[in-house]
Amino acid sequence: MAYSFSLNTRLHNTITGLLAVLLYSCLLTPAAYAQRIQTDFDVKLLARGLSHPWGMAFLPDGRILVTERVGRLRIVTPDGRISGPVSNVPAVYHKKQGGLLDVALDPDFAANRLVYLSYAEPVGTSDGTIASTAVARAELDGNSLKNLKVIFRQNPKTDGGQHFGSRLVFAPDGNLFITLGDRGNYKEEAQNIDNHIGAIIRIRPDGSVPEDNPFVKNNKAKPEIWSYGHRSVQGAAIHPKTGELWIHEHGPRGGDEINIPEPGKNYGWPNASYGTHYSMIPIKDEHAEQGYEEPIYYWTPSVAPSGMLFYTGGLFPGWRNNLFVGTLAGQHLIRLSVSSDKVLTEEQLLKNTLRFRDVEQGPDGAIYLLTDENDGKILKLLPTAE
Ligand SMILES: [Ca+2]
Numbered sequence: 265m266a267y268s269f270s271l272n273t274r275l276h277n278t279i280t281g282l283l284a285v286l287l288y289s290c291l292l293t294p295a296a297y298a299q300r301i302q303t304d305f306d307v308k309l310l311a312r313g314l315s316h317p318w319g320m321a322f323l324p325d326g327r328i329l330v331t332e333r334v335g336r337l338r339i340v341t342p343d344g345r346i347s348g349p350v351s352n353v354p355a356v357y358h359k360k361q362g363g364l365l366d367v368a369l370d371p372d373f374a375a376n377r378l379v380y381l382s383y384a385e386p387v388g389t390s391d392g393t394i395a396s397t398a399v400a401r402a403e404l405d406g407n408s409l410k411n412l413k414v415i416f417r418q419n420p421k422t423d424g425g426q427h428f429g430s431r432l433v434f435a436p437d438g439n440l441f442i443t444l445g446d447r448g449n450y451k452e453e454a455q456n457i458d459n460h461i462g463a464i465i466r467i468r469p470d471g472s473v474p475e476d477n478p479f480v481k482n483n484k485a486k487p488e489i490w491s492y493g494h495r496s497v498q499g500a501a502i503h504p505k506t507g508e509l510w511i512h513e514h515g516p517r518g519g520d521e522i523n524i525p526e527p528g529k530n531y532g533w534p535n536a537s538y539g540t541h542y543s544m545i546p547i548k549d550e551h552a553e554q555g556y557e558e559p560i561y562y563w564t565p566s567v568a569p570s571g572m573l574f575y576t577g578g579l580f581p582g583w584r585n586n587l588f589v590g591t592l593a594g595q596h597l598i599r600l601s602v603s604s605d606k607v608l609t610e611e612q613l614l615k616n617t618l619r620f621r622d623v624e625q626g627p628d629g630a631i632y633l634l635t636d637e638n639d640g641k642i643l644k645l646l647p648t649a650e
Pocket residue numbers: 493521531532533536537551557559
């Protein structure tokens with residue numbers, strides 16, 4: 265199925281109209297003027313008709329690989345044409361939060377054509393009730409995948425349709441980070457390093473374990489684990505100056521966090537959180553007091569963060585090295601100015617508009633957003649034309 269596509273001016277006008285109201289309300293003070301300069305952007309609709317798109321990755325020629333949670337991978341051209349489904353994508357468990365999730369390119373993609381997919385992998389057929397997050401890599405050959413190999417499986421597989429993570433991010437040293445979740449019904453297991461529940465994983469691109477992983481010499485631990493005590497991590501990015509991994513994770517009722525996961529460290533879930541359990545049972549706020557790592561930032565009430573980008577492009581010089589986070593429940597895009605290890609300021613963009621599942625930077629320096637809808641869209645943020 266292919267779509268041809270033209271600009272949806274109604275959506276465009278709605279969003280720019282909301283921005284106009286925001287801009288008008290910002291004209292009151294000199295401080296607000298500086299903010300006005302930074303929020304002066306247009307939103308263009310690049311493509312629509314994607315079913316709950318989840319992750320995207322830019323090919324060197326400017327086309328975009330986009331996953332749909334139902335289990336399809338598509339390629340979108342820079343002018344918004346959507347390909348038919350790429351063939352040979354692995355079968356996925358498509359229930360609740362499960363399905364085909366993130367996509368990433370090998371750092372050496374131009375030479376080896378390797379792409380990486382994360383997904384909820386069922387036991388047996390896709391109709392099963394037991395699943396966990398897995399990562400496969402394959403060569404992209406035209407509109408199909410070949411030589412597909414599963415390089416990681418979250419162990420154990422469990423019931424439940426929640427908290428699969430997952431984002432795929434390559435570190436500057438060439439290792440692959442995979443962010444996972446606690447699978448919903450098994451939150452206590454996020455404290456156990458003899459399984460992969462609630463962990464961040466670090467492997468080589470072929471699935472083998474780097475010798476300097478923190479638990480390789482602990483024969484009671486899974487050697488792929490980088491850090492643990494995480495709830496469900498749907499955003500990850502490498503800080504452009506420090507080269508460190510930053511992640512965010514969903515809290516329960518409140519307490520969504522940003523963490524900079526360090527090797528072997530415990531981020532406290534489910535024993536420490538700035539949120540409360542859905543049952544309204546309180547959780548101890550204090551991470552450090554209980555021996556866990558404190559988040560560097562948190563949101564209460566929850567925004568349900570998804571997707572994470574450090575902006576390094578040239579189109580928005582005022583936003584360089586800022587951190588962008590999409591939100592689902594929040595229905596806005598968050599812009600954070602940050603230092604090497606702190607969040608300094610927060611601004612909400614596109615308030616009360618759509619559920620934003622992923623945020624990426626294109627080779628053109630524009631910011632691209634995926635919306636979480638049946639009629640999922642790719643939106644493009646560009647500086648307002650003079
Ligand atoms: Ca925590």
